[in-house]
Amino acid sequence: MLTCQQATQLMSSRLDHEMPITKKMNLKLHLMMCKSCRRCDDQLDLIHQAGKQWYQRVIEEQATKSNDPEK
Amino acid sequence: MISDYEQRLISLRPRLLAFARLQLRNSDEAEDVVQEALLVATTNQDSFDGRSQFETWVFGILKFKILDVFRSEKRRAYWLTDSGDQWQDELDKQFRENERWQDDHRPQDWGDPEAILASSHFWRVFDACMIHLPDVPARVFSLRELMEVDIEEICSILNISENNCSVILYRARMKLRQCLEKGWLTEEDA
Numbered sequence: 058m059l060t061c062q063q064a065t066q067l068m069s070s071r072l073d074h075e076m077p078i079t080k081k082m083n084l085k086l087h088l089m090m091c092k093s094c095r096r097c098d099d100q101l102d103l104i105h106q107a108g109k110q111w112y113q114r115v116i117e118e119q120a121t122k123s124n125d126p127e128k
Numbered sequence: 129m130i131s132d133y134e135q136r137l138i139s140l141r142p143r144l145l146a147f148a149r150l151q152l153r154n155s156d157e158a159e160d161v162v163q164e165a166l167l168v169a170t171t172n173q174d175s176f177d178g179r180s181q182f183e184t185w186v187f188g189i190l191k192f193k194i195l196d197v198f199r200s201e202k203r204r205a206y207w208l209t210d211s212g213d214q215w216q217d218e219l220d221k222q223f224r225e226n227e228r229w230q231d232d233h234r235p236q237d238w239g240d241p242e243a244i245l246a247s248s249h250f251w252r253v254f255d256a257c258m259i260h261l262p263d264v265p266a267r268v269f270s271l272r273e274l275m276e277v278d279i280e281e282i283c284s285i286l287n288i289s290e291n292n293c294s295v296i297l298y299r300a301r302m303k304l305r306q307c308l309e310k311g312w313l314t315e316e317d318a
């Protein structure tokens with residue numbers, strides 16, 4: 058059984074390349090049983106998506122001022 | 129006499145500069161690299177075929193120039209000089225001796241991901257957290273996540289092992305997660 062710290066390391070490396078099947082299974086098992094790590098995984102995934110959108114935002118200058126539905 | 133084309137480039141300059149500063153984290157180098165990119169864009173006007181978006185094309189040139197800076201031998205040593213281990217200790221404190229989460233460091237619920245990415249508050253927090261990352265993890269993180277360079281290429285550009293690269297990325301992401309959580313779950317001042 059992975060520890061939470063080991064699980065977070067796998068979550069990160071999963072974003073950079075394919076992971077061997079045993080590691081994948083171990084991580085899956087841990088995530089099934091650990092709510093905190095599930096959240097962490099979702100958040101690292103969100104950060105990954107945000108990074109991609111960030112570049113596009115800069116190019117399109119969707120700056121916070123010009124396109125702000127909250128204001 | 130300034131052509132329309134040059135006018136477009138000039139108006140793009142502040143954004144290019146902001147982008148380069150965030151990547152390189154050094155104002156002088158950012159100025160230089162933007163200057164070079166603008167020069168390339170000016171002299172290669174013909175190679176812009178109009179099929180891609182003009183901005184995307186110019187940013188692509190800048191991206192290429194920034195990677196060149198990272199590649200340069202002279203730059204590398206300075207590049208990988210970390211500001212110390214203090215921020216790493218801070219990260220390790222999230223976990224107990226048995227490597228499970230500390231109760232007061234457990235990740236909280238952030239809500240719906242789509243709503244988060246549509247929120248300007250989130251993007252302000254994101255930018256602020258990026259600026260607060262120490263230089264080394266910030267550079268590796270922006271290469272990987274903002275410029276979408278794959279990890280093998282980052283290793284070869286920086287001449288570091290893949291393991292080393294993974295560790296830096298892991299720490300950058302976890303640090304950013306911590307910072308985003310704090311900022312995102314804090315009500316914004318009106």
Ligand SMILES: [Zn+2]
Nearest residue numbers: 061064091094
């Ligand atoms: Zn866990």
